Amino acid sequence: MSPEDIARTRLRPRRMGIDSHSEPVAFLRADCHVCRSEGFEAQSRVTITIGDKSVVATLNIVYSDILGKGDVGLSEAAWKRLDIDDGELAVLTHSPSLDSMSHVRSKLYGHRLSREGMNEIVTDVVAGRYGDIQLAALLTACAGNRLDLSEITWLTKAMVDAGHRIDWGRDKIMDKHCLGGLPGNRTTPIVVSIAAACGLTIPKTSSRAITSPAGTADTMETMTRVTLTLDEMRRVVEKENACLVWGGSVSLSPADDILIRVERALDIDSEGQMVASVLSKKAAAGSTHVLIDIPVGPTAKVRGRQAADHLAHLLRKVGEALGMEVRTIQTDGTQPIGVGVGPALEALDVLAVLRNQSGAPADLRERALLVAGELLELGGIAPHGKGSRLAREALLSGRAGEKFIAICEAQGGFREPVLASSSRAIAAPRNGIVTHINNRLVSRLAKLAGAPGAPGAGLRLAVHLGDRIERGAPLFELFADSPGELAYALEFHEAHPDMITVEEESV
Template sequence: MSPDDIARTRLRPRRMGIDSHSEPVAFLRADCHVCRSEGFEAQSRISVTVGDKTIITTLNIVYSDILGKGDIGLSEAAWKRLDISNGEVATLSHTPSLDSMSHVRSKLYGHRLSREGMEAIVTDVVAGRYGDIQLAALLTACAGNRLDLSEITWLTTAMVNAGHRIDWGREKVMDKHCLGGLPGNRTTPIVVSIAAACGLTIPKTSSRAITSPAGTADAMETMTRVAMSLEDMKRVVEKENACLVWGGSVSLSPADDILIRIERALDIDSEGQMVASVLSKKAAAGSTHVLIDIPVGPTAKVRGRQAADHLSHLLKSVGEALGMQVRTIQTDGTQPIGYGVGPALEAADVLAVLRNDPRAPTDLRERALLVAGELLELGGIAAHGKGNRMARETLHSGRAGEKFMAICEAQGGFREPQISPCTRGFTARRTGIVTHINNRLVSRLAKLAGAPGASGAGLRLAVHLGDRVEHGDPMFELFAESPGELAYAMEFHEAHPDMIVIEEESV
């Protein structure tokens, strides 16, 4: 029996209704003829073909009657990727050996990854040939700043080439990005609305949260549709000069979406991976001019000036290699921006700014105006030093808010963000001045409350650095979908009471 004969063995695909989330899973009975003759065992990686589609799955062996003998069970991820119609049959084959893992092993031993090695790895990742274990090893091998400039450039290029690259047919296509690590720093919808209102083309694709309580796509999704096809996205941009969508649904840098899932589980953000992730999305989105906001602070993602300068250098260099003009700004990353932390809570802050609500968070507004101003200058709309003023006028006049609503309408309609119903307020335990806010603990607490999985969950801060508070004054409020999650977050807060530090005023 040759490998071709194996492929001629036909099995009935059966949807198991099991969501294993991660890698696609196939289920075979232990006494199934293919399982026995091929020597497959649990955790084997096998190729499953239905029609003209082939995917690689991890095998689970079934010893019960939840599956028939001539059946192959498929998890939700496997079923959807195979796109099975009635009556189709599945054939199996051994998975070709994963040769590109030798490049990962070589990297582990301190050797540089070659351009060919990087391409081979990314090709295999996008084809689904890496299981979760291999993906974790790849990310870990490249983490800790172990990729040099060439390696990051090759990784980024390989990631761009592995997906679609959009051509907008316009000379200047603007983009902006914030490196995150700063809870609540949701300037993007405001910046995009201002830039588009001023006439710049800015088709913004955003990612969901990696290790934070909310990404821009998560926040936008509480107000409008963000999962859109490329055609729909083009239609929106044609009409409004801008869009605010999730990048994952338009297959821009599909490798990035696969890697991000494992990065999230490991809670690691590596420098090279971060640069490749950001710039591959930008290049694939057809951007020509990109402004990158790097918040710097002791508990932000980038902790010091030196690290920010290095990152800035990498971003500009890799951007240039990909034909993009990248400008970076370093901003204050010492505390959260705005009040809300979590998708809907951040969306509420964004709306307050766009509506010129007097209760809108000043810091979020000023940060957005700073970034928008830089972008207007980078795009050649405002003269050097005049961008901030133009941005401010656009916001105050209401034109930015109108543009935002128009974008949401074009994407499928606007809705008000919904905050989670289970709440609990926390008050100051002493009188004094707020001297420290630990961004990492704030993020962690919002995540434990359910963000970003539960879009209405998170927390709303009542204070900022330097505020004077009395004993008993409100400090922050927690929001969760279920009492269990609220209790879990509160338990964590009890164990980490130094999230917000209040010191007595010196006399």
């Protein structure tokens, strides 16, 4: 491009306040000189350069006055990546062709992806050069169990190399992960507390809710601070052997963050992608010993024993190639765990277990002890078959509960979770037996009540499957921040009375 061209294409960046999710979008007036002279069209891939920063974006053409002629509008994702100072001007150019897509095409024709090919693809993904269409093609080309063990290993390594890898300066770093979240399955704070109380090092990073009413990070945030810098995490772990923080602030496996969003939109189960996603985050977090809980059930992510066995094999082998010891357990994935749904409500379940309260959900406690027991054995603290008993001792003695509070204090202070101020109990419409709980509607109702944005909102189940209940007794209690929001959620419930099915007993 000649110097004249460059001068001609300088545009004023303008924040449009449009959230197009993580794909950056640029907006340009159709009658803007750059649009014609560069031959830009709607959906062109353009590179926006400001100073030494640049971002690749998809172009939308504007025919109205929401944008000036000399402006380039930027979506939130584009704006944040460019980090613009006052008065800086932008240059727009056609994005160069995406050479690594040739590896994706080659994979489509049945050729194996090479280590170099995988590296080039992941580098381009992390640099934001793949648009949603290209990401979807990449994921589809690798789905259907088309990646073999070495391809999955290379993919995982490339994803680890594309980000930051934490070194804790200790030999044995424990981690745990659960594949395919069951509603309310909030074992992590309990398991981490038990493991740390028994002397293991377990710096746990968790995600926030994406489509559910609460993620582990949301639940933890009702009790302590979870947005810690890496240095702050280090200090907590040095003191307490563990932390329970949000993983988003330390940017582990940035490639995974990009891929997982499109994968979710496609709803494609890709075994290789799942293994790479989980293990790249664990390796980046510096873990050396990882326990993976695989819930198996007809509505869980893994539906049968055979698929679980194969997945477990891949996880162990790829983990080994990355220098991690990975152990897997298969657990019951047929029904929800605990009674609370929503950040504070789930936190109360966790605290009830850690405090050994009489009303604590037994299913949550037993699941946590099972996972913690395996982790203690993996970490060499308990001999084979003795982990679960050691875990129970740590919990019942109160040591796990103390450790949990100590971790929270180290992260900035512990506080009791606070429920939303408006609540209403919903009564059973008839005498009978609870025959069905629609988990999808449970989650939807908790979100309509405000979770996870309103951390105290959500619902608490008063019944389990198979419970006998009398007309007028509570089925569940709903929590929201205001009577209006409560009313709106209740209106939804009245339109969907089949969330919890109570059937009359046949005589």
